[in-house]
Amino acid sequence: MSALLHPSRWTLRTKLVAWVLLLFLAVSLAVGGLTVVELNRVLLRQTDGQLLASATGMQAQRGGPGNAAARGFGGGGLGAGGDYLRVDLTGPSTVLYDQFEGSPSPMAYAIEGGRGHVLSASIVEQINTAGIGRTPRSVDLGGSLGEYRLIALQPAYATSPTGQPQQENLATGAFSALPSTTPVVTVIGVPLGTNNKTIQQTAIAIALLSGAGVVLVGTLAAYIIRRNLEPLRRVAATATRVSKLPLSAGEVEMTERVQPRDTDEGTEVGQVGAALNGMLDHIDKALTARQASEMQVRQFVADASHELRTPLASIRGYAELSRREREPIPEGVVHSLGRIESEAIRITALVEDLLLLARLDSGRPLERKPVEVTSLVIETVSDAHAAGRDHSWDLDLPDEALEVEGDEARIRQVLINLLANARRHTPEGTVVTTSVRREGAGVLFLVRDNGPGIPPELVPHIFERFTRGDSARTRTEGSTGLGLSIVHAVVTAHHGTVRVTSQPGDTVFAIWLPDRQLAESAEIPENAADVSGAHSTGPDQSAGKVSV
Known part of the structure; x- marks a missing residue:
């Protein structure tokens, strides 16, 4: 687990697969992000086209603003499923209030799923302060309404075919007559919920496809990279086997070589394999030369040790015989002969040790x-x-x-x-x-x-x-x-x-x-x-x- 946290310790295959996945993921995110952004732009352009067309139509139907405009817009069927919003503003939190089909109706309502409901004073105030102009703008109205795309028509004077128009302050609930010289600003809009849902579904689809792509690309990349790195693995296996050979001493049989199929110098791996084979050839020659030199030295030590045993035995014998002479021997000579004998014994022990080592080096079998x-x-x-x-x-x-x-x-x-x-x-x-x-x-x-x-x-x-x-x-x-x-x-x-x-x-x-x-x-x-x-x-x- 600790190796996974240190990329420097990853194998080459793992690094290559990881980089391929990272690049694919980066490209997928970039393409997916641009796709979502472009889809949002296209959908907004279509929505803005609908709003501008409806605003132009309503502006043409107006002899003056008022309930006629409301009726014309009410039948316009903007938005998906005919959902839309309209607010006729006569002032801050104040909307146009008129008779419609025999009932008093405030001109601040929204149609959702074929059913209308009056907008609250807070929503009207939010629309009033949002700075809506003749360029479409997105506003999040919160609650069940969500985000709307809004546009304002050119202001017009209030008129009503049913009598004197009125206005209502939604914050206080107070009604008042609306002078005919009062400009009315009409704001219309369509919900962006369908657009947002489409964008969300598209983003989810892109994410799922990218995830599936990462799995597929990772599997294929691992397989392809493993196949392409197989020659390198074989070269490494050869080097590993060579590294385990006992090369420090003795006769070494260096038979390990990189296979001919992995020594094509037209490829990078082939260059490594050919270089490794060349190095193994040089090492084999050097080890053979070293072994021959060692055998010569061992043979010389064995021969020299064997040949030295006889003269050393003679020196010891003559020294001992000299000390046993019946004629008086000076004390100094006796001492010298004793030293000669002791040193001969010591050299004999050294020769015996060297001879034993030479015999063991030559592989001479021991008793069992x-x-x-x-x-x-x-x-x-x-x-x-x-x-x-x-x-x-x-x-x-x-x-x-x-x-x-x-x-x-x-x-x-x-x-x-x-x-x-x-x-x-x-x-x-x-x-x-x-x-x-x-x-x-x-x-x-x-x-x-x-x-x-x-x-x-x-x-x-x-x-x-x-x-x-x-x-x-x-x-x-x-x-x-x-x-x-x-x-x-x-x-x-x-x-x-x-x-x-x-x-x-x-x-x-x-x-x-x-x-x-x-x-x-x-x-x-x-x-x-x-x-x-x-x-x-x-x-x-x-x-x-x-x-x-």
Whole structure:
């Protein structure tokens, strides 16, 4: 609903349909309004023609104004259904009063539906003050009369074939004789109710037709625009599929292309499609070149690591043999030989790590055997305790034994690397807790420490190769920056997932491994790293803490 209130967020199709409807509605309103205005003008012209013709006829019949004029007008039949109005004014609120068919009749009356009635003093006063002249004018008389079109005849002197004419003041009801020299102004008019009704019906008809037109035009516009934008939608679908391809690493098979029917450069959409295909071709070539370069580097690392193992083993062997010589060896030489041996051991470990990463990158399959992870965790934590007695090592294990399918040596190396990472980069006295529990169709390993934490800017890159956080965490030993890279590579090779959350005083590495290697990779639940206390999630997973 919020998107509807922000036109900038509408789709192109919605914008086009909306603009078409707005233009159609604007044209419909303009045409309808002009039609109603023109119809009103034509009807008024016809009404004015009737009034002017009647006024001319009455003026010709007058030898002088009076009842004769009233009789002539009374039979004129002006207006629809013969409805009309007449007022003979002799002064403000004063009308001509005469005998008609033996009865006194005021010359201020209206005929509606064949029946006449005398106009009230307020209506007479309204007509008298409306400034009616010899040009027709519309006046709203209110009440049942409504709007009338009125015109005034030229003034004439009052005469009467039945005797002395009289006048009546409708405001007071007083009668008085009318001198023959008194000018009388006759106002005649016809009702505009029929005209107004015709205009109203026409306006309603135009509104209904415009509404139906909006629906029809909207439906047709949506269909036509959707059909014409279908090529653009197909191009966008191709771009969307390409955007979801894993292009960051590994061999990428870029087969997505815009269909030939959408690459006609004679159209705008075709130009976009052709440009997208050209860009995909360049990207495909670049990815192929990158993959070839990566494979060369990996092959070089693997070959170099393999070749370095033999001379490193020789260096270690010769250094050890030299230190075992029976002849006295100077203390300085013994120290140097010891340093050579230790450095050879350290370089050998680095070479082994590089060789392992190269093998994992090449997709070499791992062993698939049942691994009893509970005893594996106990053994690795015991080894970590032996290597780092200045830390506190806790275990949090379930009552039942847990088992996954995988490569035991590689899983052990993952745990060793995580515990070694916690030992190297946290100060003395840090509590490191390792826990294991069942999580869905797999097992969740958690390694938590209460050390200083990982800098936020380093967390997104923590599993990249040669990433080291020595600037933020206390460094007590040398680090190659490959430990966590190996963790990520081994877990990924087991179709598992790894995640880290860190803040000062609470750093958690969470690893999830599936029970069976045929299982698809799954995401660690959002609350997997939200553990505290005994980390118990139910009777079947209850555990107690064990300090090692």
